[in-house]
Amino acid sequence: MSASLSRRSLLAGASASLIAAPAVAQGTAHIVVIGGGFGGSSVARSLKQLAPNIRVTMVEPNRVFTACPFSNEVIAGLRDLPAQQFTYDGVARSGVEIDFTHASAIDAAAKRVTLADGTVLTYDRLVLSPGIDIRWGALRGYDEAASARMPHAWKAGEQTMLLRRQLEAMEDGGLVVMSAPDNPFRCPPGPYERASLIAWYLKTKKPKSKLILLDAKDNFSKQRLFQQAWSQLFPNLEWIGLSKGGKVSSVDANTLSVTTDFETYKAQVVNIIPPQRAGLIAEAAGVSDRSGWCPIDPVTFESRLQPNIHVIGDAAVAGAMPKSAFAANAQAKVCAAAIVALLHNRTPQEPRLINTCYSIVMPDYGISVAGVYKPGKGLLMDIEGAGGTSPLQAPDSTRKMEADLALGWYNTITREVFG
Amino acid sequence: MKSGGHMAAALSRPGIVMRSAIGLLLLCVSASGAGAAEMPPGASSCTGCHAASPTVDTPAPRLVGLSAASIEDAMSAWRSGSRPATVMDRIAKGFSDAEIKAIAAWYEAQGAK
Numbered sequence: 001m002s003a004s005l006s007r008r009s010l011l012a013g014a015s016a017s018l019i020a021a022p023a024v025a026q027g028t029a030h031i032v033v034i035g036g037g038f039g040g041s042s043v044a045r046s047l048k049q050l051a052p053n054i055r056v057t058m059v060e061p062n063r064v065f066t067a068c069p070f071s072n073e074v075i076a077g078l079r080d081l082p083a084q085q086f087t088y089d090g091v092a093r094s095g096v097e098i099d100f101t102h103a104s105a106i107d108a109a110a111k112r113v114t115l116a117d118g119t120v121l122t123y124d125r126l127v128l129s130p131g132i133d134i135r136w137g138a139l140r141g142y143d144e145a146a147s148a149r150m151p152h153a154w155k156a157g158e159q160t161m162l163l164r165r166q167l168e169a170m171e172d173g174g175l176v177v178m179s180a181p182d183n184p185f186r187c188p189p190g191p192y193e194r195a196s197l198i199a200w201y202l203k204t205k206k207p208k209s210k211l212i213l214l215d216a217k218d219n220f221s222k223q224r225l226f227q228q229a230w231s232q233l234f235p236n237l238e239w240i241g242l243s244k245g246g247k248v249s250s251v252d253a254n255t256l257s258v259t260t261d262f263e264t265y266k267a268q269v270v271n272i273i274p275p276q277r278a279g280l281i282a283e284a285a286g287v288s289d290r291s292g293w294c295p296i297d298p299v300t301f302e303s304r305l306q307p308n309i310h311v312i313g314d315a316a317v318a319g320a321m322p323k324s325a326f327a328a329n330a331q332a333k334v335c336a337a338a339i340v341a342l343l344h345n346r347t348p349q350e351p352r353l354i355n356t357c358y359s360i361v362m363p364d365y366g367i368s369v370a371g372v373y374k375p376g377k378g379l380l381m382d383i384e385g386a387g388g389t390s391p392l393q394a395p396d397s398t399r400k401m402e403a404d405l406a407l408g409w410y411n412t413i414t415r416e417v418f419g
Numbered sequence: 420m421k422s423g424g425h426m427a428a429a430l431s432r433p434g435i436v437m438r439s440a441i442g443l444l445l446l447c448v449s450a451s452g453a454g455a456a457e458m459p460p461g462a463s464s465c466t467g468c469h470a471a472s473p474t475v476d477t478p479a480p481r482l483v484g485l486s487a488a489s490i491e492d493a494m495s496a497w498r499s500g501s502r503p504a505t506v507m508d509r510i511a512k513g514f515s516d517a518e519i520k521a522i523a524a525w526y527e528a529q530g531a532k
């Protein structure tokens with residue numbers, strides 16, 4: 001579409017040599033995308049859709065993507081892992097070239113990416129959507145080895161199944177301890193959805209068991225809705241916030257113990273949701289700051305620290321937008337349109353973005369938080385008066401509707417991104 | 420469309436923009452260019468829930484195929500609270516009349532293709 005139009009534009013009398021030559025018009029523009037998750041696959045496909053003549057190369061080490069949304073249902077035995085998994089056939093069919101390896105170095109000045117297999121890619125613009133990496137060691141005692149005994153399950157796959165197997169193997173009467181980190185982290189309502197579903201699993205399968213959720217904060221996403229549901233449904237779940245001593249100071253994987261300033265909990269199953277940061281490649285690219293996350297321009301998602309590198313999804317500092325798959329996908333589409341505009345020497349339009357995050361409390365019980373965002377103060381800001389959570393008072397039919405919409409959302413977004 | 424830092428004036432033919440600062444006539448993809456319209460702000464987020472494909476299993480309706488009038492009516496009613504909703508009332512409140520109109524027209528045009 002834009003290819004033929006821009007070529008026409010050159011034929012229409014304007015002298016190409018006098019224009020700051022739009023790379024795309026010459027058919028040479030090469031966009032490299034690092035990460036084939038919700039953000040990366042979305043931006044790669046969206047670029048090909050908006051401007052089929054752009055060359056797009058996506059770099060992703062895994063041949064099968066395992067989605068996090070609905071992985072809490074897998075942990076609770078409500079769903080199996082294959083329902084979370086997608087190949088990249090659909091992305092490849094869109095004309096995206098895929099290198100199945102990981103990017104190991106980025107030279108922003110030379111616009112070059114080096115891959116683990118030694119390949120060097122040069123780009124006109126680079127998009128990073130590497131998701132998160134765990135800050136190993138930020139929580140004393142919680143390193144990669146510890147996660148084999150105390151799974152985080154915050155990247156879906158083997159970790160998800162490990163936590164599920166541990167819950168299944170636990171004797172009735174056991175204690176499960178979870179810990180949630182301070183902000184910011186991937187999927188703000190995720191720990192509370194998980195706690196709900198584990199409490200539901202225990203209530204139905206191991207009724208003498210108990211779940212304690214230790215939290216490094218006093219406030220969290222959809223808090224009143226979750227707490228209302230817990231008090232009505234899950235007497236087996238105890239949430240301990242920061243001011244009640246919920247901040248975990250260290251863990252011991254050998255004894256499965258979790259220590260706060262006040263107490264040491266010895267559990268049968270421990271799920272640590274640890275402190276996080278942008279995927280490590282962001283640091284190699286020089287686009288993450290001291291916070292570990294990547295500041296961006298809210299119109300183009302271009303890094304504030306390096307030109308020609310865009311950052312979307314969990315890795316980005318997106319202001320009021322949460323780190324969600326919905327947001328990563330919405331940002332990807334805005335970023336793709338901005339890149340196409342920039343390649344045509346057009347000014348990218350000021351975007352509006354939406355996010356909706358559903359959480360499942362138990363089967364047929366869904367709640368949501370939504371927001372609409374626009375650029376402002378150099379960030380993405382909430383549009384006032386819009387957004388918010390599901391009503392506190394609602395009939396069962398509304399909760400059921402939101403559970404159905406949640407699954408509908410998952411089916412829709414995974415089809416758009418990977419189908 | 421906006422044209423970076425230059426004074427842009429739409430000429431009679433859609434899709435023509437004059438960049439006076441460099442004194443050149445350029446044709447580019449214009450928001451008003453027939454069939455080449457850029458997606459209006461906000462529209463690309465909708466497909467997170469409203470599937471482009473008719474074969475996706477979801478209670479959320481497809482937007483492609485709906486008339487602009489029906490999308491506009493629904494959004495206005497959700498915004499004012501006169502029509503009950505689970506989520507769309509919260510989202511509709513984030514958009515102005517003009518933004519809703521543009522999004523509705525864009526989805527109607529997709530259906531006409």
Ligand SMILES: Cc1cc2nc3c(=O)[nH]c(=O)nc-3n(C[C@H](O)[C@H](O)[C@H](O)COP(=O)(O)OP(=O)(O)OC[C@H]3O[C@@H](n4cnc5c(N)ncnc54)[C@H](O)[C@@H]3O)c2cc1C
Nearest residue numbers: 035037038039068069102103131187313314323324325326
């Ligand atoms: C339990 C849980 C539940 C969730 N539920 C929801 C939900 O209901 N709704 C919702 O919207 N969101 C949900 N999320 C959040 C969602 O999963 C993330 O926000 C989303 O995946 C972010 O997309 P991304 O593209 O930033 O990262 P990802 O989707 O994680 O993709 C990153 C990709 O980059 C690749 N990568 C990393 N480094 C490199 C490198 N150096 N080279 C090449 N490739 C690299 C990785 O292999 C990965 O495939 C949930 C998360 C969790 C943990």
